[in-house]
Amino acid sequence: MSPTTMVSECNGTNTTLPFLNINSCDIPNQIDPTAMVDLAEHRNQDKISIAAAPDYLSTRVFLSQANNLQSKEKVVCDYGISSITPKFSTLALDWSVVANEISCKVLPSATIGEMWYGMNSYSEVGQGEEKILYGIKNSLDRNYLAQAKATNMLDIECLSEVTSINQLVDPVTDEVSYRIIVNKIDENKVDAPQQIIYEAKNVILSAGSMHSARLLLESANSPSCTDITKPGLPSLSPYVGKLWGQNGDLFATQLCNEPVRPANGGPGSAECDFQFGDDPKTYLKENNASPFTKMVVYPVWYEESVSIQNTLMMGVCQNTAPGQFVKQADGSYQLSYPQTIEANGKFEGGMGDSINTAINTLNAWKAANTAGVDPTKLAQFKGYQGPLHCSTNTKRTLTGNSAAENEHFDVAYGMTPHPLGGCVLGKACDSYGRVKSANGDVVKGLYVIDGSLIPGSTGACTPAWTIAAVAEYCMAEISSELTTSRGCSK
Template identity: 30%
Template sequence: MAVELTRRNVLALGAAAMLPSIPAGPAGPRREHHRVVIVGSGYGGAIAAYRLAEAGVRSLVLERGRRWPVLPGGDTFPPFLAPDRRSSWFTPTPVYPGMPPVVYRPYAGLFERVRGDGMDVITGAGVGGLSLVDGVMLQPDGDVFSRVMPSGVDYQELADVHYPRVRARIGAQRIPDDVLANRRYAPTRLFLDQAARAGLPTARLDEACDWSVVRDELAGTAVPAASIGEYLTGINSGARTSVDRNYLAWAEASGLAEVRPLHVVTDIAAAAQGRYEIRARQITEDGVPVADLVLTADALILAAGSMGTTRLLVRARETGALPRLTDEIGRHWGNNGLRLYLRALIPSPTGPYQGGPTSVAITRWADPARAVTVEFGPAPFPVETHAMPLPGIGLCEPAGHFRYDPLTDDTRLTWPSTADAAAQAAIRDTLQTLVAGTPTPGPHPPATGIPVLDGLLSAAAAAPYGLLDMNALEPYTFHPLGGAVLDRACDLFGRVHDHPGLYVLDASLIPGSTAACNPALTVAALVERCLDTLIPTDAGTVF
């Protein structure tokens, strides 16, 4: 039976309602069978493909986005303050907060903004997923970790085995002294100095970054990118050690993993003989449909991120495609307590083109109940602004949930605004302590010539303490967590309850918070931990 371009499938494509329809060929959709199908190529999908290949198991990886190879010309990724059609997933304007407005032809770009009730989520699209643009590898404190994760997950095992393994394989490193001493990193040193004066503990962060390439940028032998604050939308010099360049590349090199970009999964369902059916549409970078596919698999690994995986599962349960899925699917979601601030009126110069990527933070973890991390997020401001972006992460309640609406055939997130109130208070208190350490206000930010940026800087200068809560202007997060949580919707190793051969291996496993830290390292370490059990027990028996 052909896959039709129904409203259901259009909605599953995200904002792809502009994609034109093509009639199915006389033979209908292309049909294939695979031993393992992996949906998504970010941290979870890439690690799964590599570990399966290492064990001699073939897999097919379906990724909705395109490949983003770093090219010598240094123009793979779009500049943050000069966005173009590469910036967003099939919308005519940018969706990343703070980008200047511009209109362009829709494209298979980097970011999608998934609208929800009470919270929007910024997700990635591309081979490598969000690892293309976000590489902070921050390991949580054990006491804080134990407050948010199921008791069956042993923090010490992660600390001894899986966190170090991921850092080594991804090549996560802390900013070296010589790079930190460079004039481009003066605002990073300033942040550390101000935190020390305020009595706040700080740390250098492990970052998925090849700092030798950043040295080349500073020496003028590589395209300037990270060193001028251009890292939020990808690093054109090649300094980012994203998973398409390690785990996934190793899997493909083995000959046992096939990666298919621009394949949008629309539906999953039960198939005969205990297998799973996956329906997908292959598209061009402009969104033109190429082919419809109906795949069956002995094992299906969902690694499409919290939003992609959860929406597929909730929809499959509510439409009867996987009717035995537990009611725990679609629950225990959180925004990781993420809050983004813009600080203005800093007395000392903060510099134009602040060197990145994110490499230092305040780590206020002594009280596990109020643990908070505040990072310095360097920005590509074109002029001196006496300002710094300061993302904060605290602890939130996993109170978000997803509902399926049969009238619109849409699955939508609902988030209560009070669920991260404790995180907001802890972040605000830490920032006010930071500002109190440098009480003399600096000058009002000068005009940059970029209206959206000038508006934000003026609002920050007028805000109490010179701190603009950007999430008070519009609620959004870059850290979606939960929806198919360990020990609730899944067992402690990602097996979906009562569905042999169906696995979740991504941020959906985590109940709302990664213990006041960026999620990437913990997501990757959990996936490694799950596969340490799944491969020896399920490969050759379940699939």
């Protein structure tokens, strides 16, 4: 009989339930009671419809526009769309927290657009008005880490940066162990970290696709902390640091001819799936465009205009993972990703396939919802299409020139909240996350268990559950190999 896992528990929940008329106390509390104060005493007893709340105006407008496009058969046909599926987002979230934010039982976070900042709504309780956090996300601190912490076999060291991993081989027994060098950061003396040395029989890297491969490469190509004539790690597979991708992600901003309150209502609450053509592979090759894309409306807390709608779009590219980590002059490794080029109205290379479908989708959306609208009813700003540019502040730049061309949407790429790859299964690692050496053998005691194992894309969807499933799959195989760690020194 298979054990109950975090993934199977999430798959068994009805994530659309909170958008109906419900009593927030009827929503199962997803927060581990050992890690968080129970919400029961703070739950209201009134019926609440989250989707009908003022904070979720953007959700209602988005779904209305999606349904409007779906109903216009000519537009759908003209843009080659084979299916449109608008729906509430399926995410691992505790919507009882949002219900309590809306009913003023806790101070707001998710409902005011703090999507990228933890979304820690809180309540001041007790005589000392202690702040108790209630995050909406079913994040690692609420599930895997909470369960591990409950075993009393886990220590979590915050403000700690691993700088190198060094393999040690006993000259007598040939026993392999590892020495990990860590900088412990003092908040009051950030430029003078304390060095801590850990020793262990096994090292599992879960630093994410932005750091696991980088740490391996830098350690394997730098002198060992015990013998400067040797590298810290043996020569690794040439695939380490390769096959990195950004999940086909891009940001799209659209203009609406009605208020949408874009700064409120989070996190992603509604989405729309689009499919193109009859055969996905043929469509991708013949059109240099993703055969499907997912469009998710999300809040931007600093947004000043009331009529701008922000969406995250996810597609697929023919080359899902063209990025790699490249050695720099100072010995560090940094990510390199091929440039996306625009030619004759089409995008090529890099994110090209995903961008082409996104623009086609947004044009269809415009044709159904804002084409022909009096331009004075739309915010005046220059449409932008290109790499996501750096900004020195959070203020959106609107043009003051009423004669400026009024675009209905812009597209920004070259960013992702879902980086994947760098230590891919079957390439840099074996089928269970064991790191491979240059000759293809497994490096004893060295593992990668995170999004680095996935080659650049999870098929136009949020990769969190896929990463969790892959991690559980790998751990089920390797757990019997893991031995007790040795300890640490300062």
